[in-house]
Amino acid sequence: MFRLRFLLPLGVFLVVVGFFFVTLRQPEGTREALPSPLINKAAPDFRLTQLHEPNRFFTPADARGKVWLLNVWASWCVSCRQEHPVLMELSRAGLVPIYGLNYKDKREDSANWLAQFGNPYVLSAVDGDGRVGIDYGVYGAPETYVIDKKGIIRYKHIGPVSVDALQKKILPLVQELEKS
Amino acid sequence: MKHVLFALMLCLSPLAVVAGEAQLTNKDPALEKRVMALSAELRCLVCQNQSLADSHAELAIDLRNEVRDMMKSGKSDAEVVDYLVARYGDFVRYRPPMNTTTALLWFGPLILAVIGAGVLFFNLMKRRRRVAETALTDEERKRAAALLNDGAGETKA
Numbered sequence A: 001m002f003r004l005r006f007l008l009p010l011g012v013f014l015v016v017v018g019f020f021f022v023t024l025r026q027p028e029g030t031r032e033a034l035p036s037p038l039i040n041k042a043a044p045d046f047r048l049t050q051l052h053e054p055n056r057f058f059t060p061a062d063a064r065g066k067v068w069l070l071n072v073w074a075s076w077c078v079s080c081r082q083e084h085p086v087l088m089e090l091s092r093a094g095l096v097p098i099y100g101l102n103y104k105d106k107r108e109d110s111a112n113w114l115a116q117f118g119n120p121y122v123l124s125a126v127d128g129d130g131r132v133g134i135d136y137g138v139y140g141a142p143e144t145y146v147i148d149k150k151g152i153i154r155y156k157h158i159g160p161v162s163v164d165a166l167q168k169k170i171l172p173l174v175q176e177l178e179k180s
Numbered sequence B: 001m002k003h004v005l006f007a008l009m010l011c012l013s014p015l016a017v018v019a020g021e022a023q024l025t026n027k028d029p030a031l032e033k034r035v036m037a038l039s040a041e042l043r044c045l046v047c048q049n050q051s052l053a054d055s056h057a058e059l060a061i062d063l064r065n066e067v068r069d070m071m072k073s074g075k076s077d078a079e080v081v082d083y084l085v086a087r088y089g090d091f092v093r094y095r096p097p098m099n100t101t102t103a104l105l106w107f108g109p110l111i112l113a114v115i116g117a118g119v120l121f122f123n124l125m126k127r128r129r130r131v132a133e134t135a136l137t138d139e140e141r142k143r144a145a146a147l148l149n150d151g152a153g154e155t156k157a
Helices: A003-024 A080-092 A107-118 A131-135 A163-179 B001-024 B029-039 B059-073 B077-088 B100-133 B138-155
Strands: A068-073 A100-101 A124-127 A145-149 A152-156
Touching: A080 A100, A080 A107, A080 A163, A100 A131, A107 A124, A124 A131, A131 B059, A145 A163, A152 A163, B029 B059, B029 B077, B059 B077
Parallel strands: A068 A100, A100 A124
Antiparallel strands: A068 A145, A145 A152
16 A cells, blocks of 8 residues: 555645546537526516517517527627528528527628528527526526426526537437427 | 906816715715625626626626615525526535535535544544554663764764
């Protein structure tokens, strides 16, 4: 036992390396993600005007009966550009409807942004002052909520949606929720 | 008479400036103090090592306004905190509540201190035993004395 004592620092070192290895290798976005207290709770209600039709409103009840994604985005949000091609692809595949929550943005900026890069959303609701964002616990765009047929939040993805996150987590969950 | 009136107006003019400033800020200092005191207990979600009171992030400003509005409408501090916890989780609180998920956080340091004290105690006991055991034989004592004298001689030389 005394002879092996000199190996103790090495052992501690390996444990620390192990910790770093596990935590630092987690995919981007999940690392700092905070658990949301809204999971398995009803999606907070709101009534906001639509981006493209300012006279019409959107409320979560309008999407009742289907599984849908609520994606929080803004034209000023750099990571939103990063996830945008993934959302476009998802929208083209038609696997799940994506509704946008246009967060603290100017109408014309958001409309230009969608015109320039493409519009993956069924529609976008305009949350100009970010009040609805606060109700959803948004602390940084982009954030994506998976909401089930009864209007209950089942999952929250923080940060840009990656192909990996879609394939491993979001789409399997959507399929499972669609069965129920 | 005109001059006197002019001088009087000149003397009073600083008051007009003061009145103007007070109107501009138009804040209730007691309310502001309450907002800042509670904000210091809440974490800014964007810059997670700052409190809501310290942060200039846009979300922090929004949340401070939300806190102010709720206080204005007569909500208690506890109600404001509950409102934010319902949306952002316990993480917004700098003083986490005691529950099953935070038990390790609360008692971890105490557990570590107990383990540390135990190890220290154990080692001290072991050392005392060792010191007590090592009584020298006469022969060893002579040898030790010789070595010590030798050493003394060498340093003198």
